[in-house]
Amino acid sequence: MIVVLRPGTPEAEKQKLIASLEENALRVDVSEGVHQTVLCLVGDLTPSYADRIAALGCVESVTRVTKPFRLSGRREHPEDTVVEIGSVKVGGGHFVMIAGPCSVESEEQILAAARAVKAAGADLLRGGAFKPRTSPYDFPGLGAEGLALLKLARAETGLPIVSEITSEAQLPLFEDVDLLQVGARSMQNYDLLRELGRLDKPVLLKRGFSSTLHELLMSAEYILSGGNERVILCERGIRTFSDSTRNTLDLSAVPALHELSHLPVIVDPSHATGRAALVGPMALAAAACGADGLMIEVHAEPGASLSDAAQAVDCDSFAALARRVRAVREAALS
Ligand code: PEP
């Protein structure tokens, strides 16, 4: 970290600061300029200690040189991480297609979607059982019953399942769920993230709709620092002034996250756009820009969806889209 002292800082104050930094196990290299002194600090600095230094009256500016992503950062871990969900691999050249309805609504509904997405070549089946809804009056999901129906669909199709967990109290119900999703609204539920860090289970961490990539990676750090290295990141659109789509898909997040981190990055064009007609084009764009996978909401009867009907893709459209995604990936890789 580079600390620039204010011009005219008395020598005694400077020496006192240097002594206190050294007491905190930091190496301090001092560079005396004509007007100002620059301290180069080498060692382990917590963000709150850096903030306290920045708040000192004699300090003009503080610049962090290293990124704080100790475990998720590419610098510490140059190779791509490959996350395994049963026999399905994500990252490091392995592309995953996750598909299924926004919510599990009934046995008939989830089985119809599961059969269709399996036939279209999906690798994992999604379906929300605990739905974080903006309105408390909207369909909240079937809870434990929804998870049981999802497992039934897994038993029939062989597809591993992914579902959103909204609280650590639900963990016992998720023991047999293959991939645990942390939704955009929970990305900064640090108690939940810490609990997921204690598991040996893959976690799909969605970006909060007003979160920076830095904040997303710091949330990933909560899981990784608990010992769980199986984290997949998901770009699902952020909130901007644009009112033509539900959110704005930040596709540059894909290569930017790949630059910063070794973790796989997938894209959810359904929540990003909120409109079924836009899901396909943005899915293709995500495949072209190097995403490690896609998560797409599919419903056998979109008009009857109990949640997110406007963005649900029907089964035939999904099958056609899956074929085009494969073609785009082949073209992008050649
Ligand atoms: C979902 O995937 O069902 C969902 C609620 O998405 P998000 O958390 O991205 O809004």
Ligand code: MN
């Ligand atoms: Mn949804």
